[in-house]
Amino acid sequence: MEYIFSLEFIYLIASVTYILGLKMLGHPETARRGNLIAAAGMTIAILGTIFLYQGEVPQLIYYLIAIAIIIGTIIGWVVAKKVGMTKMPELVSLFNGMGGASAALIGLIEFHHYVGDQLSIITIIAGMIIGSVSFSGSMIAWAKLNGTMNNPIRLPMYNILNNVFLIGILAFGAYIVFSGTESQLYLYLLFFAAITYGILFVLPIGGADMPVVISLLNSFTGLAAAFGGFLYGNMVMLTGGILVGSAGTILTLAMCKAMNRPLSNVIFGAFGEGAVAAGSSN
Amino acid sequence: MTEFIDFISNNLQMIYIVILMIFVGVEVIGHVPAVLHTPLMSGANAIHGVVIIGAILVMLGAEPDNILALSLGFVAVLLGTLNVVGGFVVTDRMLEMFKKKK
Known part of the structure:
Protein backbone atom coordinates (compact mmCIF):
# COMPACT_ATOMS: atom_id res chain seq x y z
CA MET A 1 0.00 0.00 0.00
CA GLU A 2 2.83 2.34 0.86
CA TYR A 3 4.42 1.54 -2.49
CA ILE A 4 1.34 2.53 -4.42
CA PHE A 5 1.05 5.70 -2.45
CA SER A 6 4.57 6.79 -3.23
CA LEU A 7 4.23 6.11 -6.96
CA GLU A 8 0.98 8.07 -7.05
CA PHE A 9 2.75 10.83 -5.19
CA ILE A 10 5.55 10.90 -7.76
CA TYR A 11 2.96 11.10 -10.52
CA LEU A 12 1.30 14.00 -8.74
CA ILE A 13 4.57 15.91 -8.53
CA ALA A 14 5.31 15.14 -12.18
CA SER A 15 1.89 16.44 -13.24
CA VAL A 16 2.51 19.67 -11.37
CA THR A 17 5.90 20.09 -13.08
CA TYR A 18 4.24 19.77 -16.50
CA ILE A 19 1.74 22.50 -15.73
CA LEU A 20 4.41 24.70 -14.18
CA GLY A 21 6.85 24.02 -17.00
CA LEU A 22 4.33 24.87 -19.69
CA LYS A 23 3.34 28.03 -17.87
CA MET A 24 6.97 29.14 -17.52
CA LEU A 25 7.63 28.36 -21.19
CA GLY A 26 5.17 31.12 -22.00
CA HIS A 27 7.41 33.86 -20.60
CA PRO A 28 10.78 34.68 -22.19
CA GLU A 29 12.68 35.07 -18.91
CA THR A 30 11.48 31.83 -17.29
CA ALA A 31 11.15 29.68 -20.40
CA ARG A 32 14.40 27.79 -20.12
CA ARG A 33 13.92 26.94 -16.47
CA GLY A 34 10.36 25.82 -17.21
CA ASN A 35 11.63 23.33 -19.76
CA LEU A 36 14.12 21.92 -17.26
CA ILE A 37 11.47 21.60 -14.55
CA ALA A 38 9.20 19.62 -16.86
CA ALA A 39 12.16 17.45 -17.88
CA ALA A 40 12.93 16.72 -14.21
CA GLY A 41 9.29 15.78 -13.63
CA MET A 42 9.38 13.43 -16.59
CA THR A 43 12.55 11.78 -15.30
CA ILE A 44 11.13 10.99 -11.86
CA ALA A 45 7.89 9.73 -13.42
CA ILE A 46 9.80 7.32 -15.67
CA LEU A 47 12.14 6.11 -12.92
CA GLY A 48 9.22 5.74 -10.51
CA THR A 49 7.27 3.65 -13.01
CA ILE A 50 10.18 1.27 -13.46
CA PHE A 51 11.37 0.92 -9.90
CA LEU A 52 8.08 1.05 -8.00
CA TYR A 53 6.26 -1.41 -10.26
CA GLN A 54 4.44 -4.08 -8.32
CA GLY A 55 4.49 -7.59 -9.65
CA GLU A 56 6.90 -10.25 -10.77
CA VAL A 57 8.96 -9.07 -13.71
CA PRO A 58 11.67 -11.26 -15.25
CA GLN A 59 15.16 -9.78 -15.32
CA LEU A 60 15.21 -9.99 -19.11
CA ILE A 61 12.41 -7.44 -19.40
CA TYR A 62 14.23 -4.99 -17.14
CA TYR A 63 17.31 -5.35 -19.32
CA LEU A 64 15.28 -4.75 -22.47
CA ILE A 65 13.70 -1.61 -21.02
CA ALA A 66 17.11 -0.33 -19.89
CA ILE A 67 18.66 -0.98 -23.30
CA ALA A 68 15.77 0.75 -25.12
CA ILE A 69 16.00 3.80 -22.86
CA ILE A 70 19.79 4.02 -23.14
CA ILE A 71 19.76 3.75 -26.94
CA GLY A 72 16.88 6.24 -27.20
CA THR A 73 18.60 8.70 -24.90
CA ILE A 74 21.88 8.59 -26.78
CA ILE A 75 20.28 8.94 -30.23
CA GLY A 76 17.80 11.62 -29.10
CA TRP A 77 20.48 13.61 -27.31
CA VAL A 78 23.02 13.50 -30.12
CA VAL A 79 20.50 14.29 -32.86
CA ALA A 80 18.99 17.18 -30.89
CA LYS A 81 22.44 18.60 -30.09
CA LYS A 82 23.86 18.23 -33.58
CA VAL A 83 20.99 19.61 -35.61
CA GLY A 84 21.34 23.04 -37.20
CA MET B 1 -28.66 5.26 -20.21
CA THR B 2 -27.84 3.35 -17.01
CA GLU B 3 -24.57 2.28 -18.63
CA PHE B 4 -23.70 5.89 -19.25
CA ILE B 5 -24.45 6.87 -15.65
CA ASP B 6 -22.47 3.87 -14.41
CA PHE B 7 -19.56 4.94 -16.58
CA ILE B 8 -19.64 8.46 -15.12
CA SER B 9 -19.85 7.33 -11.52
CA ASN B 10 -17.15 4.68 -11.95
CA ASN B 11 -14.70 7.10 -13.55
CA LEU B 12 -15.59 10.27 -11.74
CA GLN B 13 -12.05 11.05 -10.67
CA MET B 14 -10.66 10.78 -14.20
CA ILE B 15 -13.48 12.84 -15.66
CA TYR B 16 -12.73 15.59 -13.14
CA ILE B 17 -9.08 15.52 -14.15
CA VAL B 18 -9.87 15.65 -17.86
CA ILE B 19 -12.19 18.64 -17.49
CA LEU B 20 -9.86 20.56 -15.19
CA MET B 21 -6.79 19.82 -17.32
CA ILE B 22 -8.54 21.13 -20.43
CA PHE B 23 -9.06 24.45 -18.67
CA VAL B 24 -5.53 24.50 -17.29
CA GLY B 25 -4.13 23.90 -20.79
CA VAL B 26 -6.18 26.76 -22.21
CA GLU B 27 -5.21 29.12 -19.39
CA VAL B 28 -1.52 28.30 -19.55
CA ILE B 29 -1.25 29.17 -23.25
CA GLY B 30 -3.34 32.34 -23.16
CA HIS B 31 -1.48 35.51 -24.28
CA VAL B 32 1.85 33.96 -25.15
CA PRO B 33 4.04 36.18 -27.38
CA ALA B 34 4.33 34.88 -30.95
CA VAL B 35 8.13 34.44 -30.72
CA LEU B 36 7.59 31.77 -28.09
CA HIS B 37 5.13 29.74 -30.16
CA THR B 38 7.76 27.38 -31.56
CA PRO B 39 9.61 26.67 -28.27
CA LEU B 40 6.25 26.19 -26.57
CA MET B 41 5.20 23.71 -29.23
CA SER B 42 8.50 21.94 -28.77
CA GLY B 43 8.13 21.87 -24.98
CA ALA B 44 4.58 20.50 -25.24
CA ASN B 45 5.93 17.93 -27.68
CA ALA B 46 8.39 16.73 -25.06
CA ILE B 47 5.69 16.56 -22.39
CA HIS B 48 3.44 14.27 -24.40
CA GLY B 49 6.39 11.93 -24.33
CA VAL B 50 4.63 10.60 -21.18
CA VAL B 51 3.45 7.87 -23.56
CA ILE B 52 6.76 6.28 -22.67
CA ILE B 53 5.25 5.39 -19.31
CA GLY B 54 2.53 3.45 -21.11
CA ALA B 55 5.21 1.73 -23.19
CA ILE B 56 7.14 0.80 -20.04
CA LEU B 57 3.95 -0.57 -18.45
CA VAL B 58 3.38 -2.69 -21.58
CA MET B 59 6.87 -4.13 -21.22
CA LEU B 60 6.55 -4.76 -17.48
CA GLY B 61 3.27 -6.59 -17.98
CA ALA B 62 4.31 -8.57 -21.07
CA GLU B 63 4.66 -12.34 -21.00
CA PRO B 64 8.37 -13.17 -21.30
CA ASP B 65 7.71 -15.76 -24.04
CA ASN B 66 5.65 -13.42 -26.22
CA ILE B 67 8.41 -12.29 -28.55
CA LEU B 68 6.17 -10.13 -30.75
CA ALA B 69 4.88 -8.13 -27.77
CA LEU B 70 8.39 -7.79 -26.36
CA SER B 71 9.88 -6.52 -29.60
CA LEU B 72 7.02 -4.10 -30.30
CA GLY B 73 7.22 -2.93 -26.68
CA PHE B 74 10.97 -2.48 -27.02
CA VAL B 75 10.44 -0.29 -30.08
CA ALA B 76 7.69 1.66 -28.26
CA VAL B 77 9.98 2.40 -25.30
CA LEU B 78 12.77 3.40 -27.67
CA LEU B 79 10.57 5.76 -29.67
CA GLY B 80 9.06 7.20 -26.47
CA THR B 81 12.56 7.90 -25.13
CA LEU B 82 13.47 9.65 -28.38
CA ASN B 83 10.38 11.82 -27.98
CA VAL B 84 11.18 12.74 -24.38
CA VAL B 85 14.95 13.24 -24.55
CA GLY B 86 15.06 14.77 -28.02
CA GLY B 87 12.08 16.98 -27.23
CA PHE B 88 13.52 18.49 -24.06
CA VAL B 89 17.03 18.89 -25.46
CA VAL B 90 15.86 20.59 -28.65
CA THR B 91 13.59 22.93 -26.67
CA ASP B 92 16.53 23.86 -24.47
CA ARG B 93 18.64 24.64 -27.52
CA MET B 94 15.90 26.82 -29.01
CA LEU B 95 15.66 28.82 -25.80
CA GLU B 96 19.43 29.08 -25.52
CA MET B 97 19.37 30.72 -28.93
CA PHE B 98 16.84 33.23 -27.64
CA LYS B 99 19.11 34.28 -24.80
CA LYS B 100 21.98 35.06 -27.12
CA LYS B 101 19.89 37.22 -29.41
CA LYS B 102 18.66 39.46 -26.60
Whole structure:
Protein backbone atom coordinates (compact mmCIF):
# COMPACT_ATOMS: atom_id res chain seq x y z
CA MET A 1 0.00 0.00 0.00
CA GLU A 2 2.83 2.34 0.86
CA TYR A 3 4.42 1.54 -2.49
CA ILE A 4 1.34 2.53 -4.42
CA PHE A 5 1.05 5.70 -2.45
CA SER A 6 4.57 6.79 -3.23
CA LEU A 7 4.23 6.11 -6.96
CA GLU A 8 0.98 8.07 -7.05
CA PHE A 9 2.75 10.83 -5.19
CA ILE A 10 5.55 10.90 -7.76
CA TYR A 11 2.96 11.10 -10.52
CA LEU A 12 1.30 14.00 -8.74
CA ILE A 13 4.57 15.91 -8.53
CA ALA A 14 5.31 15.14 -12.18
CA SER A 15 1.89 16.44 -13.24
CA VAL A 16 2.51 19.67 -11.37
CA THR A 17 5.90 20.09 -13.08
CA TYR A 18 4.24 19.77 -16.50
CA ILE A 19 1.74 22.50 -15.73
CA LEU A 20 4.41 24.70 -14.18
CA GLY A 21 6.85 24.02 -17.00
CA LEU A 22 4.33 24.87 -19.69
CA LYS A 23 3.34 28.03 -17.87
CA MET A 24 6.97 29.14 -17.52
CA LEU A 25 7.63 28.36 -21.19
CA GLY A 26 5.17 31.12 -22.00
CA HIS A 27 7.41 33.86 -20.60
CA PRO A 28 10.78 34.68 -22.19
CA GLU A 29 12.68 35.07 -18.91
CA THR A 30 11.48 31.83 -17.29
CA ALA A 31 11.15 29.68 -20.40
CA ARG A 32 14.40 27.79 -20.12
CA ARG A 33 13.92 26.94 -16.47
CA GLY A 34 10.36 25.82 -17.21
CA ASN A 35 11.63 23.33 -19.76
CA LEU A 36 14.12 21.92 -17.26
CA ILE A 37 11.47 21.60 -14.55
CA ALA A 38 9.20 19.62 -16.86
CA ALA A 39 12.16 17.45 -17.88
CA ALA A 40 12.93 16.72 -14.21
CA GLY A 41 9.29 15.78 -13.63
CA MET A 42 9.38 13.43 -16.59
CA THR A 43 12.55 11.78 -15.30
CA ILE A 44 11.13 10.99 -11.86
CA ALA A 45 7.89 9.73 -13.42
CA ILE A 46 9.80 7.32 -15.67
CA LEU A 47 12.14 6.11 -12.92
CA GLY A 48 9.22 5.74 -10.51
CA THR A 49 7.27 3.65 -13.01
CA ILE A 50 10.18 1.27 -13.46
CA PHE A 51 11.37 0.92 -9.90
CA LEU A 52 8.08 1.05 -8.00
CA TYR A 53 6.26 -1.41 -10.26
CA GLN A 54 4.44 -4.08 -8.32
CA GLY A 55 4.49 -7.59 -9.65
CA GLU A 56 6.90 -10.25 -10.77
CA VAL A 57 8.96 -9.07 -13.71
CA PRO A 58 11.67 -11.26 -15.25
CA GLN A 59 15.16 -9.78 -15.32
CA LEU A 60 15.21 -9.99 -19.11
CA ILE A 61 12.41 -7.44 -19.40
CA TYR A 62 14.23 -4.99 -17.14
CA TYR A 63 17.31 -5.35 -19.32
CA LEU A 64 15.28 -4.75 -22.47
CA ILE A 65 13.70 -1.61 -21.02
CA ALA A 66 17.11 -0.33 -19.89
CA ILE A 67 18.66 -0.98 -23.30
CA ALA A 68 15.77 0.75 -25.12
CA ILE A 69 16.00 3.80 -22.86
CA ILE A 70 19.79 4.02 -23.14
CA ILE A 71 19.76 3.75 -26.94
CA GLY A 72 16.88 6.24 -27.20
CA THR A 73 18.60 8.70 -24.90
CA ILE A 74 21.88 8.59 -26.78
CA ILE A 75 20.28 8.94 -30.23
CA GLY A 76 17.80 11.62 -29.10
CA TRP A 77 20.48 13.61 -27.31
CA VAL A 78 23.02 13.50 -30.12
CA VAL A 79 20.50 14.29 -32.86
CA ALA A 80 18.99 17.18 -30.89
CA LYS A 81 22.44 18.60 -30.09
CA LYS A 82 23.86 18.23 -33.58
CA VAL A 83 20.99 19.61 -35.61
CA GLY A 84 21.34 23.04 -37.20
CA MET A 85 19.31 25.95 -35.85
CA THR A 86 17.09 26.18 -38.93
CA LYS A 87 16.34 22.47 -38.86
CA MET A 88 14.72 22.51 -35.42
CA PRO A 89 11.02 22.67 -36.39
CA GLU A 90 11.35 19.58 -38.54
CA LEU A 91 13.12 17.80 -35.72
CA VAL A 92 10.21 18.62 -33.41
CA SER A 93 7.95 17.04 -36.02
CA LEU A 94 10.14 13.95 -36.12
CA PHE A 95 10.09 13.53 -32.33
CA ASN A 96 6.34 14.13 -32.32
CA GLY A 97 5.97 11.30 -34.80
CA MET A 98 7.99 9.01 -32.53
CA GLY A 99 5.59 9.72 -29.65
CA GLY A 100 2.59 9.01 -31.88
CA ALA A 101 4.11 5.75 -33.04
CA SER A 102 4.79 4.76 -29.45
CA ALA A 103 1.13 5.35 -28.56
CA ALA A 104 -0.03 3.36 -31.58
CA LEU A 105 2.24 0.43 -30.70
CA ILE A 106 0.84 0.34 -27.16
CA GLY A 107 -2.65 -0.15 -28.64
CA LEU A 108 -1.38 -2.80 -31.03
CA ILE A 109 0.17 -4.86 -28.23
CA GLU A 110 -2.50 -4.43 -25.57
CA PHE A 111 -5.55 -5.13 -27.75
CA HIS A 112 -5.77 -8.88 -27.15
CA HIS A 113 -5.44 -8.45 -23.37
CA TYR A 114 -8.66 -6.46 -23.25
CA VAL A 115 -10.97 -8.27 -25.70
CA GLY A 116 -14.46 -8.29 -24.20
CA ASP A 117 -13.91 -5.15 -22.13
CA GLN A 118 -15.66 -2.67 -24.39
CA LEU A 119 -14.61 0.50 -22.61
CA SER A 120 -10.93 -0.44 -22.70
CA ILE A 121 -11.20 -1.44 -26.37
CA ILE A 122 -12.65 1.99 -27.15
CA THR A 123 -9.69 3.72 -25.52
CA ILE A 124 -7.22 1.36 -27.24
CA ILE A 125 -8.76 1.87 -30.69
CA ALA A 126 -9.04 5.65 -30.26
CA GLY A 127 -5.46 5.96 -28.99
CA MET A 128 -4.20 3.78 -31.82
CA ILE A 129 -5.99 5.69 -34.59
CA ILE A 130 -4.87 9.09 -33.27
CA GLY A 131 -1.32 7.90 -32.61
CA SER A 132 -0.96 6.40 -36.09
CA VAL A 133 -2.31 9.51 -37.82
CA SER A 134 0.04 11.64 -35.76
CA PHE A 135 2.98 9.39 -36.61
CA SER A 136 2.57 9.29 -40.40
CA GLY A 137 1.41 12.92 -40.58
CA SER A 138 4.49 14.06 -38.67
CA MET A 139 6.74 12.05 -40.95
CA ILE A 140 5.25 13.78 -44.00
CA ALA A 141 5.56 17.18 -42.29
CA TRP A 142 9.18 16.34 -41.53
CA ALA A 143 9.83 15.35 -45.16
CA LYS A 144 8.21 18.54 -46.40
CA LEU A 145 10.26 20.80 -44.13
CA ASN A 146 13.31 18.79 -45.02
CA GLY A 147 12.84 19.70 -48.65
CA THR A 148 12.46 16.07 -49.76
CA MET A 149 8.82 16.64 -50.63
CA ASN A 150 8.42 20.15 -51.87
CA ASN A 151 5.41 20.06 -54.10
CA PRO A 152 2.00 19.82 -52.50
CA ILE A 153 0.30 16.87 -54.16
CA ARG A 154 -3.25 17.52 -55.25
CA LEU A 155 -5.82 15.20 -56.67
CA PRO A 156 -9.32 16.15 -57.80
CA MET A 157 -11.89 16.18 -54.98
CA TYR A 158 -9.08 15.64 -52.50
CA ASN A 159 -10.88 16.93 -49.42
CA ILE A 160 -14.02 14.93 -50.08
CA LEU A 161 -12.09 11.71 -50.65
CA ASN A 162 -10.02 12.33 -47.53
CA ASN A 163 -13.07 12.88 -45.37
CA VAL A 164 -14.81 9.80 -46.75
CA PHE A 165 -11.70 7.81 -45.94
CA LEU A 166 -11.64 9.19 -42.39
CA ILE A 167 -15.30 8.28 -41.86
CA GLY A 168 -14.51 4.81 -43.16
CA ILE A 169 -11.72 4.44 -40.60
CA LEU A 170 -13.93 5.60 -37.75
CA ALA A 171 -16.70 3.22 -38.84
CA PHE A 172 -14.23 0.33 -39.00
CA GLY A 173 -12.96 1.25 -35.53
CA ALA A 174 -16.53 1.30 -34.23
CA TYR A 175 -17.13 -2.10 -35.84
CA ILE A 176 -14.10 -3.56 -34.02
CA VAL A 177 -15.36 -2.14 -30.73
CA PHE A 178 -18.97 -3.24 -30.99
CA SER A 179 -18.53 -6.59 -32.70
CA GLY A 180 -16.20 -7.65 -29.89
CA THR A 181 -13.92 -9.28 -32.44
CA GLU A 182 -10.66 -10.85 -31.36
CA SER A 183 -9.17 -10.54 -34.82
CA GLN A 184 -5.65 -9.21 -34.68
CA LEU A 185 -5.83 -8.91 -38.48
CA TYR A 186 -8.60 -6.29 -38.28
CA LEU A 187 -6.50 -4.35 -35.83
CA TYR A 188 -3.52 -4.31 -38.17
CA LEU A 189 -5.77 -3.26 -41.05
CA LEU A 190 -7.05 -0.37 -38.95
CA PHE A 191 -3.49 0.54 -38.00
CA PHE A 192 -2.37 0.75 -41.64
CA ALA A 193 -5.52 2.57 -42.70
CA ALA A 194 -4.89 5.22 -40.02
CA ILE A 195 -1.25 5.53 -41.13
CA THR A 196 -2.46 6.07 -44.70
CA TYR A 197 -4.92 8.70 -43.55
CA GLY A 198 -2.17 10.62 -41.75
CA ILE A 199 -0.19 10.75 -45.00
CA LEU A 200 -3.21 11.89 -47.01
CA PHE A 201 -4.06 14.47 -44.36
CA VAL A 202 -0.74 16.32 -44.54
CA LEU A 203 0.13 15.71 -48.19
CA PRO A 204 -1.90 18.56 -49.74
CA ILE A 205 -0.82 21.18 -47.18
CA GLY A 206 1.86 23.61 -48.27
CA GLY A 207 5.30 23.66 -46.64
CA ALA A 208 4.83 27.16 -45.22
CA ASP A 209 1.88 25.96 -43.15
CA MET A 210 3.80 23.07 -41.61
CA PRO A 211 4.37 24.69 -38.17
CA VAL A 212 0.60 24.90 -37.69
CA VAL A 213 0.17 21.29 -38.82
CA ILE A 214 2.94 20.11 -36.51
CA SER A 215 1.32 21.92 -33.60
CA LEU A 216 -2.00 20.26 -34.44
CA LEU A 217 -0.42 16.80 -34.68
CA ASN A 218 1.36 17.60 -31.43
CA SER A 219 -1.96 17.99 -29.66
CA PHE A 220 -3.14 14.76 -31.34
CA THR A 221 -0.26 12.85 -29.81
CA GLY A 222 -1.17 14.41 -26.46
CA LEU A 223 -4.68 12.97 -26.84
CA ALA A 224 -3.28 9.58 -27.79
CA ALA A 225 -1.18 9.62 -24.61
CA ALA A 226 -4.25 10.57 -22.60
CA PHE A 227 -6.15 7.57 -23.97
CA GLY A 228 -3.26 5.43 -22.77
CA GLY A 229 -3.73 7.03 -19.36
CA PHE A 230 -7.39 6.08 -19.42
CA LEU A 231 -6.56 2.51 -20.32
CA TYR A 232 -4.14 2.02 -17.43
CA GLY A 233 -5.81 4.38 -15.00
CA ASN A 234 -2.44 6.14 -15.03
CA MET A 235 -2.78 9.68 -13.75
CA VAL A 236 0.43 11.16 -15.07
CA MET A 237 -0.29 10.00 -18.62
CA LEU A 238 -3.79 11.36 -18.32
CA THR A 239 -2.77 14.79 -16.99
CA GLY A 240 0.22 15.17 -19.31
CA GLY A 241 -1.74 14.01 -22.34
CA ILE A 242 -4.83 16.13 -21.78
CA LEU A 243 -2.69 19.14 -20.88
CA VAL A 244 -0.75 18.93 -24.15
CA GLY A 245 -3.94 18.13 -26.07
CA SER A 246 -5.69 21.24 -24.87
CA ALA A 247 -2.66 23.56 -24.77
CA GLY A 248 -1.62 22.31 -28.21
CA THR A 249 -5.04 23.07 -29.65
CA ILE A 250 -5.00 26.61 -28.28
CA LEU A 251 -1.44 27.06 -29.51
CA THR A 252 -2.46 25.87 -32.98
CA LEU A 253 -5.25 28.45 -33.04
CA ALA A 254 -2.87 31.16 -31.82
CA MET A 255 -0.42 30.32 -34.61
CA CYS A 256 -3.20 30.55 -37.18
CA LYS A 257 -4.22 33.87 -35.74
CA ALA A 258 -0.65 35.14 -36.02
CA MET A 259 -0.77 34.25 -39.71
CA ASN A 260 -4.19 35.83 -40.05
CA ARG A 261 -5.84 32.69 -41.38
CA PRO A 262 -8.50 30.42 -39.93
CA LEU A 263 -7.44 26.83 -39.18
CA SER A 264 -9.89 25.37 -41.70
CA ASN A 265 -8.16 27.40 -44.40
CA VAL A 266 -4.77 25.95 -43.47
CA ILE A 267 -6.00 22.37 -43.49
CA PHE A 268 -8.51 22.36 -46.33
CA GLY A 269 -7.15 25.44 -48.08
CA ALA A 270 -5.19 23.58 -50.74
CA PHE A 271 -8.16 24.19 -53.02
CA GLY A 272 -9.57 27.35 -51.52
CA GLU A 273 -8.35 30.92 -51.64
CA GLY A 274 -5.29 30.00 -49.59
CA ALA A 275 -3.90 27.77 -52.33
CA VAL A 276 -1.84 30.44 -54.02
CA ALA A 277 -0.44 31.80 -50.79
CA ALA A 278 0.44 28.35 -49.45
CA GLY A 279 1.98 27.20 -52.70
CA SER A 280 4.00 30.28 -53.57
CA SER A 281 5.65 30.83 -50.20
CA ASN A 282 7.76 27.70 -50.45
CA MET B 1 -28.66 5.26 -20.21
CA THR B 2 -27.84 3.35 -17.01
CA GLU B 3 -24.57 2.28 -18.63
CA PHE B 4 -23.70 5.89 -19.25
CA ILE B 5 -24.45 6.87 -15.65
CA ASP B 6 -22.47 3.87 -14.41
CA PHE B 7 -19.56 4.94 -16.58
CA ILE B 8 -19.64 8.46 -15.12
CA SER B 9 -19.85 7.33 -11.52
CA ASN B 10 -17.15 4.68 -11.95
CA ASN B 11 -14.70 7.10 -13.55
CA LEU B 12 -15.59 10.27 -11.74
CA GLN B 13 -12.05 11.05 -10.67
CA MET B 14 -10.66 10.78 -14.20
CA ILE B 15 -13.48 12.84 -15.66
CA TYR B 16 -12.73 15.59 -13.14
CA ILE B 17 -9.08 15.52 -14.15
CA VAL B 18 -9.87 15.65 -17.86
CA ILE B 19 -12.19 18.64 -17.49
CA LEU B 20 -9.86 20.56 -15.19
CA MET B 21 -6.79 19.82 -17.32
CA ILE B 22 -8.54 21.13 -20.43
CA PHE B 23 -9.06 24.45 -18.67
CA VAL B 24 -5.53 24.50 -17.29
CA GLY B 25 -4.13 23.90 -20.79
CA VAL B 26 -6.18 26.76 -22.21
CA GLU B 27 -5.21 29.12 -19.39
CA VAL B 28 -1.52 28.30 -19.55
CA ILE B 29 -1.25 29.17 -23.25
CA GLY B 30 -3.34 32.34 -23.16
CA HIS B 31 -1.48 35.51 -24.28
CA VAL B 32 1.85 33.96 -25.15
CA PRO B 33 4.04 36.18 -27.38
CA ALA B 34 4.33 34.88 -30.95
CA VAL B 35 8.13 34.44 -30.72
CA LEU B 36 7.59 31.77 -28.09
CA HIS B 37 5.13 29.74 -30.16
CA THR B 38 7.76 27.38 -31.56
CA PRO B 39 9.61 26.67 -28.27
CA LEU B 40 6.25 26.19 -26.57
CA MET B 41 5.20 23.71 -29.23
CA SER B 42 8.50 21.94 -28.77
CA GLY B 43 8.13 21.87 -24.98
CA ALA B 44 4.58 20.50 -25.24
CA ASN B 45 5.93 17.93 -27.68
CA ALA B 46 8.39 16.73 -25.06
CA ILE B 47 5.69 16.56 -22.39
CA HIS B 48 3.44 14.27 -24.40
CA GLY B 49 6.39 11.93 -24.33
CA VAL B 50 4.63 10.60 -21.18
CA VAL B 51 3.45 7.87 -23.56
CA ILE B 52 6.76 6.28 -22.67
CA ILE B 53 5.25 5.39 -19.31
CA GLY B 54 2.53 3.45 -21.11
CA ALA B 55 5.21 1.73 -23.19
CA ILE B 56 7.14 0.80 -20.04
CA LEU B 57 3.95 -0.57 -18.45
CA VAL B 58 3.38 -2.69 -21.58
CA MET B 59 6.87 -4.13 -21.22
CA LEU B 60 6.55 -4.76 -17.48
CA GLY B 61 3.27 -6.59 -17.98
CA ALA B 62 4.31 -8.57 -21.07
CA GLU B 63 4.66 -12.34 -21.00
CA PRO B 64 8.37 -13.17 -21.30
CA ASP B 65 7.71 -15.76 -24.04
CA ASN B 66 5.65 -13.42 -26.22
CA ILE B 67 8.41 -12.29 -28.55
CA LEU B 68 6.17 -10.13 -30.75
CA ALA B 69 4.88 -8.13 -27.77
CA LEU B 70 8.39 -7.79 -26.36
CA SER B 71 9.88 -6.52 -29.60
CA LEU B 72 7.02 -4.10 -30.30
CA GLY B 73 7.22 -2.93 -26.68
CA PHE B 74 10.97 -2.48 -27.02
CA VAL B 75 10.44 -0.29 -30.08
CA ALA B 76 7.69 1.66 -28.26
CA VAL B 77 9.98 2.40 -25.30
CA LEU B 78 12.77 3.40 -27.67
CA LEU B 79 10.57 5.76 -29.67
CA GLY B 80 9.06 7.20 -26.47
CA THR B 81 12.56 7.90 -25.13
CA LEU B 82 13.47 9.65 -28.38
CA ASN B 83 10.38 11.82 -27.98
CA VAL B 84 11.18 12.74 -24.38
CA VAL B 85 14.95 13.24 -24.55
CA GLY B 86 15.06 14.77 -28.02
CA GLY B 87 12.08 16.98 -27.23
CA PHE B 88 13.52 18.49 -24.06
CA VAL B 89 17.03 18.89 -25.46
CA VAL B 90 15.86 20.59 -28.65
CA THR B 91 13.59 22.93 -26.67
CA ASP B 92 16.53 23.86 -24.47
CA ARG B 93 18.64 24.64 -27.52
CA MET B 94 15.90 26.82 -29.01
CA LEU B 95 15.66 28.82 -25.80
CA GLU B 96 19.43 29.08 -25.52
CA MET B 97 19.37 30.72 -28.93
CA PHE B 98 16.84 33.23 -27.64
CA LYS B 99 19.11 34.28 -24.80
CA LYS B 100 21.98 35.06 -27.12
CA LYS B 101 19.89 37.22 -29.41
CA LYS B 102 18.66 39.46 -26.60
